Amino acid sequence: MANHDTLGKSAFILLTGLCNKNCYFCFNHNVDQALLKNRINLGNLPKLIDDLSHSRIESLIITGGEPLMNMDLLELAIRKAKDSGMSVSVDSNGTLLNRSIIDRLEDSELDYLYLSSHFLKTINQEILKCASEKLSLRVIHIITKHNVNQLGDFVDFLKQYKIGFPTLNPVFLYRDHKNYEDQSLSNLKDDDLQNVMEVIKQVYWKNNLDFPTLLKDFYLGRNASFPTYCHMGEADLVIYSNGDVYPCFHRRDLYAGNVFDDDFQIIMQKNQDFAAHTKAAKCFGEHCLSHFTN
Ligand SMILES: C[S@@+](CC[C@H](N)C(=O)[O-])C[C@H]1O[C@@H](n2cnc3c(N)ncnc32)[C@H](O)[C@@H]1O
Numbered sequence: 001m002a003n004h005d006t007l008g009k010s011a012f013i014l015l016t017g018l019c020n021k022n023c024y025f026c027f028n029h030n031v032d033q034a035l036l037k038n039r040i041n042l043g044n045l046p047k048l049i050d051d052l053s054h055s056r057i058e059s060l061i062i063t064g065g066e067p068l069m070n071m072d073l074l075e076l077a078i079r080k081a082k083d084s085g086m087s088v089s090v091d092s093n094g095t096l097l098n099r100s101i102i103d104r105l106e107d108s109e110l111d112y113l114y115l116s117s118h119f120l121k122t123i124n125q126e127i128l129k130c131a132s133e134k135l136s137l138r139v140i141h142i143i144t145k146h147n148v149n150q151l152g153d154f155v156d157f158l159k160q161y162k163i164g165f166p167t168l169n170p171v172f173l174y175r176d177h178k179n180y181e182d183q184s185l186s187n188l189k190d191d192d193l194q195n196v197m198e199v200i201k202q203v204y205w206k207n208n209l210d211f212p213t214l215l216k217d218f219y220l221g222r223n224a225s226f227p228t229y230c231h232m233g234e235a236d237l238v239i240y241s242n243g244d245v246y247p248c249f250h251r252r253d254l255y256a257g258n259v260f261d262d263d264f265q266i267i268m269q270k271n272q273d274f275a276a277h278t279k280a281a282k283c284f285g286e287h288c289l290s291h292f293t294n
């Protein structure tokens, strides 16, 4: 889901499948809902993190659902992973942030809190300021046809809170989604697309990123800068809240096993074997563009 600074050998874990929001675009609407059943709990989480640590996972990216909905579980996950020497980041919609949660995240020594941009302006300003002072905040910005032209203003808004350039995540919608026509960048006319890319370029060039080139090539249908290597396919794994493991959020055809039902070493071996299908990034597409932000 994001370009996390912690990449090495990473485990993405949906700590809970529950969410307090219902974003029209959410990836989770398209997955088999059985994957979002909550099987991770305070009792089985420590062993799971030990298993990951013994498999030389260097970073844990906690996502969901909304991880802040279960603070006891989240705090345990962060503390345990930090004790095991991993770097830890959390993806959140930010809507449940309050001073007590911010303090708990700070005390647990979380490395990065990645806030999704879609609710950012609804968060109480004092709370956002407090979070930006006590935590290392990053922002993942879903871009759509409608908000892309305000990208410069959005970056200025983030600066007020000393938050740097957001990771850009072009909204991924299937063609038959009711908001596809209205929101997706995929069906922009060439002239409009050029304008959009100019906006992105103006903002991002200043930050010396070459992500705009990748975006531009992608939406113009050129493959010159397409990646030929994918870290999700080689080094990473995704654990759903029911315990099912896949090498990537978008390769659910490659099932490696269930951390609560199967032998952990066999799961890891299967996941590693899948790299033959995935690491050359042949499945690269709009759904994973933000993984290639650098
Ligand atoms: C599924 S959410 C879970 C964490 C948390 N609830 C949140 O919204 O940040 C993880 C990330 O996926 C992104 N995401 C979800 N659906 C998406 C889509 N269709 N296209 C692009 N990014 C998407 C969200 O913006 C968020 O950054």
Ligand code: SF4
Residues within 6 Å of the ligand: 019, 020, 021, 022, 023, 026, 027, 028, 064, 065, 066, 093
């Ligand atoms: S807040 Fe996150 S998990 Fe919840 S619906 Fe939105 S994108 Fe999905």
